[in-house]
Amino acid sequence: MSVVVYTESEEGKFKKIAQEAVSYAKGIADKMGTPVTAVTINGGDTSELGKYGADKVLNVSNDKLDKFNAEAYADAVAQAAKKEGAKVVVVSSSANSKYMAPLLAVNLDAGYVPNVTELPESTEPFKVKHSVFTNKAFSITEFKTDVKIVGLAKNAYGVKENEAAGTAEDFAPELSSEDFSVDVVSVDKATDKVTIADAEIVVSGGRGLKGPENWEMIEEMADILGAATACSKPVSDMGWRPHSEHVGQTGKPVAANLYIAIGISGAIQHLAGINASKTKVVINNDPEAPFFKNADYGIVGDAFEIVPKLNEKLKEFKAQNG
Amino acid sequence: MKILVCISHVPDTTSKINFTDNDTKFDTNGVQFVINPNDEFGLTRAMWFKEKQGATVHVVNVGGAETEPTLRKALAIGADEAIRVDAEATDGFSVAKQLANVVKEGGYDLVLGGRESIDYNGGMVPGMIAQLTGANFVNTCISLEIEGDTATAIREIDGGKETVKAKLPLVVGGQKGIVEESDLRIPNMRGIMQARKKPLTVKDAVDANAETQTAQFEKPAPKGDIKLVETVDELVDLLHNEAKVI
Numbered sequence: 010m011s012v013v014v015y016t017e018s019e020e021g022k023f024k025k026i027a028q029e030a031v032s033y034a035k036g037i038a039d040k041m042g043t044p045v046t047a048v049t050i051n052g053g054d055t056s057e058l059g060k061y062g063a064d065k066v067l068n069v070s071n072d073k074l075d076k077f078n079a080e081a082y083a084d085a086v087a088q089a090a091k092k093e094g095a096k097v098v099v100v101s102s103s104a105n106s107k108y109m110a111p112l113l114a115v116n117l118d119a120g121y122v123p124n125v126t127e128l129p130e131s132t133e134p135f136k137v138k139h140s141v142f143t144n145k146a147f148s149i150t151e152f153k154t155d156v157k158i159v160g161l162a163k164n165a166y167g168v169k170e171n172e173a174a175g176t177a178e179d180f181a182p183e184l185s186s187e188d189f190s191v192d193v194v195s196v197d198k199a200t201d202k203v204t205i206a207d208a209e210i211v212v213s214g215g216r217g218l219k220g221p222e223n224w225e226m227i228e229e230m231a232d233i234l235g236a237a238t239a240c241s242k243p244v245s246d247m248g249w250r251p252h253s254e255h256v257g258q259t260g261k262p263v264a265a266n267l268y269i270a271i272g273i274s275g276a277i278q279h280l281a282g283i284n285a286s287k288t289k290v291v292i293n294n295d296p297e298a299p300f301f302k303n304a305d306y307g308i309v310g311d312a313f314e315i316v317p318k319l320n321e322k323l324k325e326f327k328a329q330n331g
Numbered sequence: 332m333k334i335l336v337c338i339s340h341v342p343d344t345t346s347k348i349n350f351t352d353n354d355t356k357f358d359t360n361g362v363q364f365v366i367n368p369n370d371e372f373g374l375t376r377a378m379w380f381k382e383k384q385g386a387t388v389h390v391v392n393v394g395g396a397e398t399e400p401t402l403r404k405a406l407a408i409g410a411d412e413a414i415r416v417d418a419e420a421t422d423g424f425s426v427a428k429q430l431a432n433v434v435k436e437g438g439y440d441l442v443l444g445g446r447e448s449i450d451y452n453g454g455m456v457p458g459m460i461a462q463l464t465g466a467n468f469v470n471t472c473i474s475l476e477i478e479g480d481t482a483t484a485i486r487e488i489d490g491g492k493e494t495v496k497a498k499l500p501l502v503v504g505g506q507k508g509i510v511e512e513s514d515l516r517i518p519n520m521r522g523i524m525q526a527r528k529k530p531l532t533v534k535d536a537v538d539a540n541a542e543t544q545t546a547q548f549e550k551p552a553p554k555g556d557i558k559l560v561e562t563v564d565e566l567v568d569l570l571h572n573e574a575k576v577i
Contacts, residue, residue, distance in 0.1 A: 077488075079458075079468065104489045108470040108504075111427075111458025120424060120542035121455055136546060141451050145348045148451075149547040153540065191467050191497040194483075198491030206489035210576070234577065246512055252473070253487065258344060258449060259368050259507045267576040278344050281449075288574040290566070291557075306569055307557050319563040326567050326577070 011046045012038040013095035014063070015086050017103060018052040025168065025207065026101040026161075027052075028061050032169040033161050034099040035062025036128045041097070045173065048089045048180070050074050050082060059175020061168065067092075067180035073189065076196060077105050081188035083112035088182040090117060090156070097135075098158045103206060110160055120152045123160030143258055143281035162285065163206070163264040205256060208237035210267040211286070213256060215241040217272020217293060217312055221249035226316045227271065233323045239263065241273045257282035272312045275300025292316065332386040332477065332499075335437060336374045337430055337444040337456065338405050339367035339420075340398040344449060350548040357450075357548070366401055369445025373505035375514050376475060377443055378409045384477065387411055389437065393420045393429045399531065406526035407518030413529065418536035421544065423451070427459030428539035434464050440499045441482070446471050446506040454504070461502035469495055473508025 014034035016027035031047055038045045044064040049055060051074055055066040067089050074081060086109070090098050098113065100106040102124065114121040125139045126147070135152045137159060205211060212231045214224060224238075231238045238254060245255035256263045258278040264285035271292045273279060280303050283289070291304040294311050301307050308315055342348070342362045349358040366374065380386040390405040391414040392398050402413040416429045434442055442461075447454035454470075461468030467482075469475075473492065474485035482501050486493045487508065503509075518526070560566050570577045 079470070083462075104471055104487065107454050108458065108468075111423075111455040112462045112468065114424065114455065115459050115462035120422070121453075122543055123454060124452055138549070141548075142342075142348045143344075143449055143452060145551075146350075147549040147551065148545045149549065150543050151546045152543050154542045191469060191495050194494045194496055196488070196491065196493045198488070202490070204490030242512075252508055253492070255507070259372075259512075267570065267574070281344065288570070288576045290570070301557055301559075303554060304557050305555075305574065306566060307559050308561070308563070308566060309559065315563060319566065322563045322567050323577075326571065330571070 010094045010096060011044045011064070012041065012097045012099065013046050013048060013090045013093050014099040015106065016047045016049045016052060016058060017101060017105065018049060022053045023057055026103055026163060028168045029166055030099050030101045030161055031058050031061040031063050032171065033128070033166045035169070035171050035173070036166070037097055037099070037132070037159070038062070040129065040132050046089070046093045046095070048086055050085060055177040056175050059173050060170055062171035062173050063175050064173045066175055066177045068177050069180050069182060071181070071184070073184065076193045078189060078191065078193060079105070079108040079112055080191060081184055083109045083116055084184060084188050085182040087113055087116035089180060092180070096156055098156070100158060100160050102160055102163045106160065110158055114158050117156045117158070118154065119156035119158045120154040121158040121160065122150050122152070124162045125159050126162050126165040140285065144284035145281065164266065164285070164287070165264070203231070203235060203237040205237045205239055205254070205261050205263060208265055210234045210236035210269070211239050211256070211263050211265045212236045212269045212271070213239035213241065213273060214244065214271050215273030216243050224250065226320060229320050230269070230316065230323065233320060233327055241279055270300055270304070271316060273300060274298040275303055332380060332384060332441060333437065333439045334377045334380060334386050334388045334441045334443060335434060335439040336370065336377050336388060336390045336405070336410065337442065338370050338374070338390050338392045338401060339445065339448040339450070340364050340392055340394055340401040341367045341448050341450045348550070354548045355545065364401055366404060367445050367448045369447060369506050371515060372507055372509050373443035373445060373503065374405055374408060374410065375510040375516060376505065378516070379510070380477065381409065389414060391416065391430060391433050393418055393426045395419065402531060403526050404518060406529045406531070407522040408516050409522065411529065413531040414534055415531065416534045416536055421541045423453040423455040424459060424542040425539040427456045427463060429536055430456065431460050431463035432537045433534065434460060441477065442466065442502040444502065444504055446504045457502050457504040464500070466500040466502045467497040468502045469497065470504040472503045472505045475503060475505070475509055
């Protein structure tokens with residue numbers, strides 16, 4: 010019996026969400042008095058996971074799993090969970106984990122609750138708090154199943170160091186051709202840009218920027234801060250920016266440490282999508298813009314005057330503070 | 332090709348979110364219900380398959396009689412038939428079991444759902460249907476073409492996209508991109524009149540226990556007042572020393 014946690018990696022390095030998931034799994038395991046087993050698929054240096062509380066790491070190495078494949082990954086994680094007799098399986102909230110988790114739930118006949126923000130308030134019965142109504146409320150939900158899958162919300166629990174053995178063990182799940190019936194033909198991923206999913210800081214522009222030619226200053230700010238760029242729905246609908254940058258209810262969710270909204274009025278659909286961010290800054294020339302009611306800091310004024318000044322100041326700040 | 336579009340009946344985005352019965356139930360008082368936006372993108376793509384490739388389109392919902400206007404709206408948009416599974420939609424897994432039963436009985440080639448519903452944000456129903464029925468599954472789908480018995484789909488991933496191929500039967504979790512916002516259809520008078528005559532079948536629920544259950548709802552702590560500043564120097568100072576985010 011242990012808490013099993015699926016850890017995601019990219020190009021041989023564990024992602025921050027993997028460190029967060031292991032930290033969280035350790036928190037649950039301590040409440041239940043059980044060890045933590047991490048499962049990694051073609052992952053990085055497994056000893057790293059010990060630092061966040063993994064007692065054991067089941068290491069799957071298989072060329073066929075080089076590209077993420079939801080069904081095959083779900084099968085592999087399910088077999089690992091069964092081998093460990095896991096009652097709790099922790100996954101993250103990445104696009105891939107959210108793709109895999111429902112399949113895993115069926116494989117394990119387990120209940121699944123995503124977007125969980127805190128450690129379970131009790132483990133018998135097993136109750137977790139998770140965001141619902143697109144961050145407008147929380148639900149405390151009780152699992153009725155023997156095996157439970159907990160999907161941890163991004164940037165909610167944080168990375169916590171908690172040294173454990175992290176003993177690596179090879180694990181070779183049995184996979185069938187049916188696991189690969191969805192064939193991944195090609196993956197198109199910009200490797201030089203910070204993604205909205207992974208970013209700690211997101212700089213976002215709206216219609217107030219008047220046209221796509223004015224995005225240079227947004228990109229400059231993102232460069233200075235090591236941030237991802239994003240945009241509001243009208244901006245992507247008008248084709249000023251790619252759809253992949255659209256954040257909001259029907260776009261990408263944002264749960265960053267810092268979200269900077271420039272020239273975005275703050276429609277309810279937009280706010281719903283970015284509300285899980287910790288600190289929100291708004292720059293807008295309309296003091297009546299709804300975003301001012303939902304942000305932590307704001308400047309009322311013309312973005313075309315403020316943003317260049319802010320970029321200069323941020324550069325100066327970065328030069329001094331690294 | 333037989334298509335089933337799963338429709339979640341959800342509160343409109345602008346609805347006030349309140350709870351009743353000691354915060355154990357969602358307060359539907361004064362709430363306007365709509366087709367879940369992510370499902371509507373899938374429904375609109377289904378209309379394209381109907382018009383260009385001669386597909387038949389059914390829509391389905393799990394819920395009580397109060398959800399029927401939402402199904403009628405889907406019929407007015409152009410679906411051929413509607414099915415309502417008469418069960419309370421309590422948790423994702425039990426809803427998926429009800430829908431998997433409809434999929435098996437109806438022999439659908441393609442099942443379109445949304446990436447997630449905007450009420451419970453579970454994002455699990457399409458994947459579970461696929462796994463329960465043995466169909467292939469593509470999530471966060473932003474483009475879908477079908478040629479014979481093979482689908483080519485583009486899926487949004489963190490930081491990019493991915494092209495996949497899969498044989499039918501296929502279940503898809505769709506989102507904006509599978510059609511554009513501007514492709515969405517508003518039912519016209521003719522559609523609304525026709526929808527009244529189209530079949531809406533009520534199906535008995537199969538046995539499926541809830542796997543998870545809401546014990547209590549909570550609302551987030553009210554947001555503190557915004558700090559308005561005049562200069563970028565002040566802003567950078569606050570972000571560094573107070574919020575500690577840079």
